[in-house]
Every structure is written in structure tokens, then in C-alpha cells.
Amino acid sequence: MTVAAATSLHSRRKVRNSAMMTLCVVAAGIGLAWLALILGALVWKGLAGVNLAVFTEMTPPPGDAGGLLNAIYGSVVMTVIAVAVGTPVGVMAGTYMAEYGRFSKLTTVVRFINDILLSAPSIIIGLFVYELVVRPMGHFSALAGAVALAILVIPVVVRTTEDMLNLVPNTLREAGTAIGAPRWIVIRSVAYRAALSGIVTGILLSIARISGETAPLLFTALNNQFWSSNLNAPMASLPVTIFQFALSPYEEWQQLAWTGALIITLTVLGLSIFARSLTGRREDR
Amino acid sequence: MTLVATAQSMRDREATVRRFALTDTIFHNTAKGAAILVLLILSGVAISLVAGSWEALSKFGPAFLTTESWNPVTENFGALAPIYGTVVTSAVAILIAVPIGIGIAIFLTELCPRPLRRPIGIAVELLAGIPSIIYGIWGLFVFAPFLQTTVQPFLIALFKNIPVLNSVFAGPPYGIGMLTSALILAIMVLPFITSITKDVFDTVPSVLKESAYGIGCTTWEVMRRIVVPYTRVGIMGGVMLGLGRALGETMAVTFVIGNAHRISASLLAPGTTISATIANEFTEADGDLYTSSLVALGLILFVLTFLILALARYMLMRIERKAGA
Numbered sequence: 001m002t003v004a005a006a007t008s009l010h011s012r013r014k015v016r017n018s019a020m021m022t023l024c025v026v027a028a029g030i031g032l033a034w035l036a037l038i039l040g041a042l043v044w045k046g047l048a049g050v051n052l053a054v055f056t057e058m059t060p061p062p063g064d065a066g067g068l069l070n071a072i073y074g075s076v077v078m079t080v081i082a083v084a085v086g087t088p089v090g091v092m093a094g095t096y097m098a099e100y101g102r103f104s105k106l107t108t109v110v111r112f113i114n115d116i117l118l119s120a121p122s123i124i125i126g127l128f129v130y131e132l133v134v135r136p137m138g139h140f141s142a143l144a145g146a147v148a149l150a151i152l153v154i155p156v157v158v159r160t161t162e163d164m165l166n167l168v169p170n171t172l173r174e175a176g177t178a179i180g181a182p183r184w185i186v187i188r189s190v191a192y193r194a195a196l197s198g199i200v201t202g203i204l205l206s207i208a209r210i211s212g213e214t215a216p217l218l219f220t221a222l223n224n225q226f227w228s229s230n231l232n233a234p235m236a237s238l239p240v241t242i243f244q245f246a247l248s249p250y251e252e253w254q255q256l257a258w259t260g261a262l263i264i265t266l267t268v269l270g271l272s273i274f275a276r277s278l279t280g281r282r283e284d285r
Numbered sequence: 286m287t288l289v290a291t292a293q294s295m296r297d298r299e300a301t302v303r304r305f306a307l308t309d310t311i312f313h314n315t316a317k318g319a320a321i322l323v324l325l326i327l328s329g330v331a332i333s334l335v336a337g338s339w340e341a342l343s344k345f346g347p348a349f350l351t352t353e354s355w356n357p358v359t360e361n362f363g364a365l366a367p368i369y370g371t372v373v374t375s376a377v378a379i380l381i382a383v384p385i386g387i388g389i390a391i392f393l394t395e396l397c398p399r400p401l402r403r404p405i406g407i408a409v410e411l412l413a414g415i416p417s418i419i420y421g422i423w424g425l426f427v428f429a430p431f432l433q434t435t436v437q438p439f440l441i442a443l444f445k446n447i448p449v450l451n452s453v454f455a456g457p458p459y460g461i462g463m464l465t466s467a468l469i470l471a472i473m474v475l476p477f478i479t480s481i482t483k484d485v486f487d488t489v490p491s492v493l494k495e496s497a498y499g500i501g502c503t504t505w506e507v508m509r510r511i512v513v514p515y516t517r518v519g520i521m522g523g524v525m526l527g528l529g530r531a532l533g534e535t536m537a538v539t540f541v542i543g544n545a546h547r548i549s550a551s552l553l554a555p556g557t558t559i560s561a562t563i564a565n566e567f568t569e570a571d572g573d574l575y576t577s578s579l580v581a582l583g584l585i586l587f588v589l590t591f592l593i594l595a596l597a598r599y600m601l602m603r604i605e606r607k608a609g610a
Contacts, residue, residue, distance in 0.1 A: 017503035021396060027388025028397070031409050031479070034472050041427045042419065092319035100313050101320070110320045113327050116594045119526060120587075121533020123560045124330060127583040130567075131333035151326060158323060182305035184312035212416020215535040215560070219567045239418050243536065246422045254426075261422050265415060272414045276407065 039265070046262025049255040054263075058227055059241060062250045068260050070227045071241040074142065077229070078221060078237060079211055081146035086153030087203055093154070094161025094199075099187050102166075111162070118155040125151050126216035134220055142228075142235035145221025152213060153206040160202025164195040197278050204275035208268045214239035238264055330587065338581035340573060349581060355546040355562075357570070362578035364585055366546045370556040371586070374463050374538065375531035377552070378470035383524055385471075386478030391508055393479075394486045406483070413476035421540030424469045425461070429541055432468075433460030437553055455551040464552040465541045470534055474527035481523030485516040485604055519604035525597030529590050535560035559586045 053067045060066025093110065101107045125148055133144040168191050176186035192199070222234035223244060242260045245253035341362065342349060352363020393406055437458030444450040489512050497507045513520070543555020544565050557565075559582045570576045 013503055013506070017505040020505040020508075021391075024388040024392040024396060027385045028392040028405065030385055031389050031412065031475060032405065034475075035408055035412050037427075038415065038419070038423050041423055045426070089319050089322060092316045093323050096313075096316035096320040100316055106317075106320060110323050112595075112598060114323050115598050116591060117323065117327055119529050119533075119590075119594055120330075121535065121560060121590055123533065123535045123563055124334070124583055124587050124590075127337070127563070127567075127580055128330045128333050131337045131580070132329065154323065154326070182309045184309045185305075187312070208414060212418060214416070214418045215564055218564055222568065239416065239536075242418055242422065243539075246425065246540070257422060258426075261419050265419050268414055268416060269411060272411065273407075 042258070042262050042265055045255075045258040049259035050262070054256070054259055059225055059236065059245075059256070060252065061225070062248065063252065065252055066256070068238065068241065068256060068263075070224065071236040071238045071260065072263070073227070073229075074221070074224070074235040075211065075238040077231075078142055078146045078149055078217075078235065079207060081143075081231075082149030082153050082210055083203065083207060085146070086150035086206065087157055089150075090154045090157025090202075090206075091161050091199065094158045094165060095187060097158070097162045098165030099183075099191065110158075114155045114158050117151075118159060121215075122152060122213055123215035123218075126219055129216065129220050140220065140222035140234045142221050142231045142233065145217045145235065145237065146231075148216035148220045149210045149213065152210050152216065156206035156209060157199075157202050160205065161195075161199050164198030164202070165191055167198070168194045201275045201278045204271050204278075208271040208275070211271075212239060212264050212268050214243055218243075334580060334584040334587055338577055338584045340577035341581040342584075344574065345578075349578075350585075353546075353548055357566075357572075357575055360572065360574050362574070364559070364578075364582055366548050367557050367559040367562045367582055368585065369548045370463060370542065371532055371558040371560070371589075373552075373556075374467045374470055374542070374558060375528055377464070377467035378474060378531045379524060379528050381468065381471040382475045382478055382527060386475050386523075386527075387482055387513075387520070389475075389479045390482035390486055393483050395504055395508065406480075409476050409479050411476075412472065413480075417473065417534060417536040420469050420473055420537035424465060424537060424541040428469065429460035429465050432465055433458045437464075441553070452550045453552055456553065458553060459543065459555060461541045461543045461555060462553050463542065463556045466538045466556075466558070467552070469537050469541060470531045473534060473537060474531050477530060478523050478527045481526060481601070482516075482520055485519030485523070486512055488519070488604065488607070489515050516604065518600050518607075522597045522600030522604065525593055525600065529594040529597060532593065533560060533586060533590050535564050539564045559583070 053065065054069075055067060055072070056069060057065075057067030058070050059068060093114075097107045097110060129144050129148040129151070133147055134140055137144070172190050172194060173186050176190045177183070181189070217237050217240050221237055221240070223240045224234045224236040228235055238260050242257045242264070245257035245260070248254065345352070345362065349362070349364055350368070351365055352361075353365045354361050354363050355366060356362070389409060393402060397405060437456075437460070440454045441456045441458065444454045493511055493515065494507055497511045502510070538558050539561040542557055542561050544557050544561060545555040546557055546562075547554075549556065563579050563583055567576070567579050570579055
């Protein structure tokens with residue numbers, strides 16, 4: 001009787017275990033299948049519209065063929081400005097947190113606030129920049145869009161810079177100090193050099209993050225149907241153009257939206273895989 | 286001669302040391318200033334949102350939170366419908382994403398063959414890297430038509446005769462709507478929940494798991510009775526982080542929610558969320574009160590996500606301290 005009860009309990013536990021483990025495998029399958037479905041649809045619909053005109057012509061009026069040149073240009077310009085502004089600020093803040101104020105109260109507070117900024121809704125950043133830049137200037141501008149993107153760059157760079165500098169062994173810094181180098185030279189020539197690939201990874205990840213951001217550009221850089229290199233005027237960008245074209249009833253526009261989506265996704269995935277390979281090699285070493 | 290030279294080199298050294306001290310102070314303060322700038326950005330966000338929404342908040346008062354009406358013509362605005370849509374879509378998304386996310390984490394830590402671990406982990410994290418507008422365009426053109434023709438009619442037929450559930454899944458099947466948004470949000474927060482759950486699972490001391498296996502526990506029992514209780518706070522932190530993302534997600538939802546300012550019991554009906562309302566209407570808003578009401582919606586979203594994210598970070602900090610101890 002007890003033996004029978006024990007065997008049935010044993011087999012019940014085994015069955016339950018295999019059932020739950022099967023569900024876990026199914027969950028992993030769902031995750032991977034979803035990624036495959038999205039990428040598959042993107043490649044299928046996006047490739048159909050890839051041709052030279054996409055990269056050489058302006059966004060067309062409804063019902064016409066055209067390209068995405070001005071949108072691609074706008075995205076590149078705003079991303080470059082945002083990274084040029086956001087990276088120094090982020091690297092310096094990360095430097096303070098890991099080098100000068102590793103144990104200070106300020107660092108704890110900044111780390112907490114930075115983590116919140118990291119996951120704060122980007123549309124809120126858009127509203128902030130609207131109030132800060134667009135409203136006082138009186139009009140939408142590419143500059144405002146770049147500022148919004150820069151604010152998204154900062155927390156990513158701060159986080160990775162701090163983490164990477166914390167990984168640099170203290171003996172390296174002590175060796176630098178021992179030969180009489182002042183602190184900032186130790187940081188610049190020893191700590192930065194040791195943490196370089198990690199910091200670059202952070203910058204690449206931040207580029208990957210902002211190159212697909214739409215919400216903060218909607219009411220800062222707005223959009224522009226034509227070629228514009230004026231930073232003080234509205235400028236087209238790839239994500240906002242996709243948003244406008246995808247929701248339009250015109251077939252040519254929808255096709256361009258898919259092609260643009262494919263371009264953005266390939267850029268973002270390429271950047272994040274490249275960034276990962278930089279740090280991946282570090283771990284193996 | 287030698288004495289003069291030594292005095293000269295002493296002076297040179299002194300000057301160099303002083304220059305070093307000065308440049309170090311400059312570098313130190315620049316770094317500190319950059320760190321403080323991070324704080325200023327967040328406080329700037331808070332101040333500008335309060336300032337921008339002041340007009341709407343002083344006109345409508347607390348009733349802004351409880352009014353359903355959203356009428357640009359009569360300039361009568363209330364936030365209830367967007368708040369309802371935001372909370373419902375995020376909650377449903379979390380309900381779907383949490384079991385799948387934990388399942389994937391268990392798969393990756395316990396079941397997956399070692400060589401496949403890193404590629405599959407990276408693949409799931411790539412889901413997090415895909416920009417939200419891609420989810421939006423995919424949701425609108427691929428996922429919504431699929432739901433409209435298969436899943437939604439099935440759900441409507443399935444729950445037709447069950448009270449309560451028949452109003453939650455009331456037709457007609459539009460394709461777009463709150464359920465579609467919730468499903469897409471679930472896919473989007475999945476990687477966050479998975480990667481954090483996986484990380485906190487790794488903090489469980491092996492000796493605890495080995496003891497459990499040693500007394501004959503099955504893998505599931507070890508996960509359920511040892512690993513999950515040990516990491517509960519961390520998992521909650523990951524879930525909160527996912528929730529924070531879901532609440533603020535804009536573009537993907539804007540594409541598929543339908544942008545209808547009303548509260549309906551049915552998950553299949555179109556609705557709206559705070560972020561979708563702002564994205565759709567901000568550039569077209571004419572009149573200061575309209576703009577101000579939209580900024581007020583932004584303020585509500587900011588406060589909501591700030592609280593959730595702060596809670597998430599606090600929980601994750603607790604488990605980090607536990608792992609460090």
C-alpha cells in the first residue's frame with residue numbers, strides 16, 4: 001500500500017516535471033518564433049521595394065514613386081549631433097561616478113536617477129524638449145530633435161561608462177599614481193584605455209537605441225517633405241517618415257514605409273550585434 | 286652654476302605640480318558637473334511638465350483624472366479613457382509576458398544545451414533592440430489582420446455564452462484594439478523580463494540547488510521551491526521594469542490601438558492610451574488648453590512610470606545587495 005502510494009507520488013512528480021519543462025521549451029519556442037515572424041515579414045515586404053531610387057530620390061508626393069534620401073539624411077544628421085552632444089556628457093558623468101565619487105552620496109543618487117531616465121518613456125522626453133526648445137524658439141527644428149535624442153543617449157553612455165570603469169583593476173591606477181601622474185592623467189591614459197572597448201560598446205548601443213526612436217521626434221523635429229539641411233527648420237527623419245507613410249492610404253507610401261523599416265532594423269540589429277561582439281571578445285579573453 | 290640650475294628646476298617642478306593640480310581640479314569639476322546635469326535633466330522634465338500642464342490642471346482640477354470626456358470642440362478634457370487604456374493594455378501584456386518570460390529564463394538556465402545558450406539568449410535580447418515603430422508597422426499590417434480573421438472570431442464564439450467573459454470578448458472583430466496592443470506590448474517587454482529573471486536566477490548559490498537535487502527534487506521542484514522563492518524580489522523587480530516599459534510605450538501602440546477616446550468593457554474594442562493620445566494629437570492640437578491637457582497627460586504618465594521604475598530599481602538593488610553579501 002505505502003509502496004504503491006510512493007510509486008504513484010513518484011510518477012506524479014515526474015509527469016508534472018516533464019509537463020512544466022515542456023512548457024518552458026514551448027515558451028522559448030514562442031520567443032524565437034516571434035522574432036523570426038517579425039524579421040521574416042520585414043524582409044519579405046521590405047525587400048520588394050529596395051532599389052537605387054530609395055537612396056537617391058526625395059520622399060514623393062502621394063501616388064508618386066520616390067525615395068527616402070531626405071529622411072535618411074535627416075536621421076543621420078540628428079543622430080550624429082545627438083551622439084556628439086550626449087557622449088561627452090555621459091562619459092564625464094560616468095567618469096565621476098566610477099573614479100572621483102565612487103563612494104559618494106551623489107553617485108548613488110545619480111545612478112538611481114540615471115536608471116530611471118534609461119527606461120523613461122521617450123515621448124516624455126519629447127514633451128520636455130518641446131517645452132524647453134520648441135516653445136521658446138517658436139517653431140519646430142532639427143536642433144530640437146537632436147537635443148531630444150541626445151537626452152536619450154546620455155543615460156546609456158553613463159551606465160556603460162561607469163560599469164566599464166569599475167571593471168578596471170585598481171592596481172593599474174595605483175601604478176599610474178605611483179609614478180607621479182595626477183589623477184586626471186591616470187584616468188585619461190590608464191583607465192580610459194583599459195575600458196575603451198566597453199565605452200565604445202555603450203556609444204554603439206546608444207546609437208542603436210536612438211536610430212529607431214520616433215516618439216521624441218514627432219513634435220521636435222517634426223517632418224519635412226523636401227530636402228533640408230537647415231538645422232533651424234523642421235527636418236525629415238526615417239522613423240517619422242515611416243510613421244506618416246505607413247498610416248497613409250497610398251500604396252507607394254506604404255511600400256516605402258516597409259523599405260524604411262527594413263533599413264532601420266538592419267542598422268539597429270547590425271549595431272547591437274557589432275557592439276555585443278566587442279564585449280563578447282573581452283569575456284572570452 | 287649648479288645651484289642656480291637646481292633652483293631653476295625646482296621652480297619648474299613646482300609650476301608643473303601646480304599646473305597638474307589645477308587641471309585635475311578642472312577635470313574633477315567637469316565630471317561632477319556632468320553627473321549633476323543628469324539630475325538636472327530629470328528635474329527639468331518634471332518642472333517643464335508641471336509648467337506646461339498648469340493651465341489644464343488649474344482649470345479642471347482633480348476632476349481631470351476622473352472625466353471620460355475628451356472633446357477638443359467644447360474644450361472639455363478628461364484623462365480617464367487614456368489612463369484606463371494604458372493600465373488595461375499594460376496589465377494584460379504583463380499577464381501574458383510574465384509566464385512566458387520566466388519559462389524562457391528556466392529554459393535558458395536549466396534545460397538549454399550549453400552551446401545554444403548564448404545564441405538563444407542573444408536572439409531574445411534582439412527582440413528588445415527592435416525599434417517600437419517596427420512592432421507598430423508589423424502589428425498593423427501583419428498581426429492585426431491575422432487576429433481579425435482567426436483569433437478574435439474564435440474568442441468571441443468561445444465566450445459567447447459565458448457571463449462576464451462574453452462582455453470582455455464582445456465583437457465585432459476589428460483587428461486593431463486593446464487586445465492587439467496588449468499582445469504586441471507583451472512581445473516587447475518579454476526580453477526585459479527574461480534577461481532580468483535569468484540574471485537573478487544566476488545569483489542563487491549552487492549549494493542551495495545542489496542540496497535540493499541531492500534529496501531527490503525534480504528540476505521543476507527545485508525551480509518552484511528553491512530558485513523562485515530565493516529570487517522573488519528580483520523577479521518582481523524585472524516585472525516592474527517591464528511594466529514601466531509597457532506603460533510608456535508609444536509608437537507600437539499608436540499604430541494598433543485605434544485611438545478611440547472611450548472606455549469599453551470589451552478587450553477587442555478600440556481604445557487609446559496616454560502615449561498614443563499624445564503622439565496622435567499633439568502636433569494637431571490647436572488652442573493652449575488642448576496642448577496643456579496633452580502635457581498634463583504626459584505628466585500623469587511621467588509620475589506613473591517614475592513610481593513603478595523607482596520601485597523596480599529598489600527591488601533590484603535589494604537582490605544585488607543579497608548577492609553581494
